[in-house]
Amino acid sequence: MAVTTAVRFALSHLVAAIRALCRPGLWWIKIKRLVDRGYAEIVLTGVDMTSWGADLPATPRLGDLVLRILKLVPDLPRLRISSIDSIEVDPALMQAIATEPRLMPHLHLSLQHGDDLILKRMKRRHLRDDAIRFTEEALRLRPEMTFGADIIAGFPTETEAHFENSLALVRECNLTWLHVFPYSVRNGTPAARMPQVNGRDDQRPRRPSSPGGRGAGCAPSCGPDWTNAQRVDGEPHYGPNTAICRSDF
Numbered sequence: 001m002a003v004t005t006a007v008r009f010a011l012s013h014l015v016a017a018i019r020a021l022c023r024p025g026l027w028w029i030k031i032k033r034l035v036d037r038g039y040a041e042i043v044l045t046g047v048d049m050t051s052w053g054a055d056l057p058a059t060p061r062l063g064d065l066v067l068r069i070l071k072l073v074p075d076l077p078r079l080r081i082s083s084i085d086s087i088e089v090d091p092a093l094m095q096a097i098a099t100e101p102r103l104m105p106h107l108h109l110s111l112q113h114g115d116d117l118i119l120k121r122m123k124r125r126h127l128r129d130d131a132i133r134f135t136e137e138a139l140r141l142r143p144e145m146t147f148g149a150d151i152i153a154g155f156p157t158e159t160e161a162h163f164e165n166s167l168a169l170v171r172e173c174n175l176t177w178l179h180v181f182p183y184s185v186r187n188g189t190p191a192a193r194m195p196q197v198n199g200r201d202d203q204r205p206r207r208p209s210s211p212g213g214r215g216a217g218c219a220p221s222c223g224p225d226w227t228n229a230q231r232v233d234g235e236p237h238y239g240p241n242t243a244i245c246r247s248d249f
Contacts (some may be wrong), residue, residue, distance in 0.1 A: 027074040039077040041104075042069070042165075048086035049081065062091025071099055080104040083150070087126035088135040098141035107138070108148040108177070114169030115162040118155050121194070128169055135173040142145045156194035181193030 031042055044053070044065070052058040062084070069079055072162050079102055086109050095105050109131065114118050116127045138145045151166055168177065 028069065029040035031069060031073050031076065035073060035076050041080060042076060043080045043082060046083040048085065049083060050085045050090070050093075061092055063090045063094070063096055066096045066103060067092055067100070070096070070102055076102065076104055078104055081107060083108040083110055084124060085109075087130050089134065094137070094141060094163075097145065098137055105142055105145045106148070107145070107174075108150075108179075109135075109173070111149040111169065111173070112152050113155065114151075114166035115158075115160075118158055118162050121157060121191070122155065127163065128172075131169065132172050139174070146176050147173060148179070149173070149175050151180045152183050153180060153195045156191050156196050158183075158197050204248055 034042070035204075044062075050062050052062045052065060066081070070076065077101075081103070084107060086107075090145075097105075104173065111126075111131055112122055112124055114128050121126060135147055138147075149170075151170075153163065153166070183191075183197070185196070
């Protein structure tokens, strides 16, 4: 009976083993040995996954790595990608999404917010329309694709309108799994010098509203008042100030 426990490879450990896709015979053998022992799923994880390969010969991209793994380990039942920055997704990864059924149809997106002004102040590489375009294209290529995302609430200078844009993005990107957490100050950063938002000043329950479309009128399911969890100040951790949510789409 196949072992279903996911094997997580930290990207920092993969870099040395996969240093150069031109040296097959080292890194993929490690994956094959795990598959031969009954492991059914490999998960590629790491910080800033879509920047993988920039320091390697020929600068391969994450999509090249995914396609290479699936080609060289044909008995691997499932390959999963963890969190990615959608603005940095390469054509090979989109090809894998469209053509490789063993690549699991779920991506966790590092979105952080749904308002362009706040995204700029966060120094993110994408705007809200970039995220929407990516999810629409991924769904066009693979209709069963699902998405999760990180969302920060209470970033300095955030207004009610900015916050509502984050709620709207949940619907517009068809997000079905949310990691929602409040902003917390890090001394010495530009954000720490911006006007701060006191989430404790606003505890009104809210539900997203929409004139129609998929998920219209649905709030993520993580308790009776999930937005309160977003707006309370505190350190980002899995506790009362953090919400792990499933959207009712």
